[in-house]
Amino acid sequence: MDKKQVAIIGAGISGLLACKYCISKGFNPIVFDLESDIGGVWLKTIKTTRLQAPKALYQFTDFPWPESVIDHFPTQQQMLDYLRTYATHFGLMRHIKLQSRVETISYDGPSSPAWNSSGETFPKWNVSVNHTRTGTTQVVSIIGYVVDFVILCLGRFKDVPNIPKFPAGKGPEVFRGKAIHSMEYAAMDHDKAAALVKGKKVVVVGFGKTGLDIARECSSANDVRSCMILYMPDPDNFFDEVEKKSINLKKSKHISFYENGICIDEDKTQIEAEVVIFATGFKGEEKLKDIFESSRFGHFIAGSPRVPLYRAKWVAALLEGAFKLPSVDEMEKDIARWDEYMKQSTGEYHYRSPVGALEIWYNDQLCKDMGMNRMRKNGLFANLFEPHGPMDYVKH
């Protein structure tokens, strides 16, 4: 059988999964990642980052956590070791080209429809890759690959920082201190990151997990110095630090810079700062849109992608011809229905809201497509009411 050439962009968890399942179906995928190692977001994090989900809910169905990892919330290093062992165990490394940034993807096929709805023939895609080799001198070469199918595993929480826009004269350019995104802080050597905030007045902008973690790192590096703009309850000992005043909280919708710090626009108060760290997230969808040479494909990126569980296996089954895609028209209608549903259930926050309760249902649909049993527990009641986790999918 004539096997399609598959390109996978990204060697984080999603890319590794896609690679593994493509190999299992007899394909010979080629994986590109711009970094010098696999692991995606887990390759470099701030010092105190751990898995947020309990490890029992965050593991490969066919490769459980080793018994040596006792902690329920593994460290970044344990996560990375786990991913490396997974990749080695399934022979993925020989498919992966590191330091290989995909610059653009262009489509080479009939103008409409953009993909084939019968699933039998596929157009070609041109993937332009910037390979960097670092030795005594850095060598860069651009190579074009022609493939039948591209799986985008670019990730959402990396590479393209989301930094608020400021009116002219009110942004970081007027600030005398240092303003960086959490991505730069995470990329630093841990000692350098600690030195950056040591003995400084630090403002962390953002109330997500990264913001809280950075604020905590600042507070352990200092006494009564760090400040954070946020509004969010958090467990652990975060509020102990708040009580000790080593972390101060301030809620604000609008901020701006002045030469010695941050200005809270609502009440015009000024917070002195020497370092400002934006823990304001990433623009993952832009990365997806921008990778296509033609802006036309950017318009096809629909809403917020959901978790990768089972997707990789599903895509590999599609490529194998185990089932066919619905028509483009039907898919577009389905996307519109989902969008409407999300808006109704979560209002203006629908792009950010998790659809946790629907994940099980969603996975059921994927199982159905693949002709697999949707009853993963012993008995109807257990299937309906017991919690579902990765290991429920092992028998498939």
Ligand SMILES: Cc1cc2nc3c(=O)[nH]c(=O)nc-3n(C[C@H](O)[C@H](O)[C@H](O)COP(=O)(O)OP(=O)(O)OC[C@H]3O[C@@H](n4cnc5c(N)ncnc54)[C@H](O)[C@@H]3O)c2cc1C
């Ligand atoms: C600090 C942190 C903690 C997290 N904790 C949890 C958690 O506890 N539980 C949970 O469920 N999720 C967590 N997440 C979410 C996490 O992003 C996912 O769980 C998962 O690791 C994402 O994997 P991914 O492969 O989809 O993306 P990524 O890990 O982002 O991998 C994408 C890869 O694509 C590469 N890439 C991007 N663009 C290009 C290009 N143009 N060319 C070549 N390569 C490219 C990148 O270098 C990267 O290696 C966390 C995220 C972060 C940032």
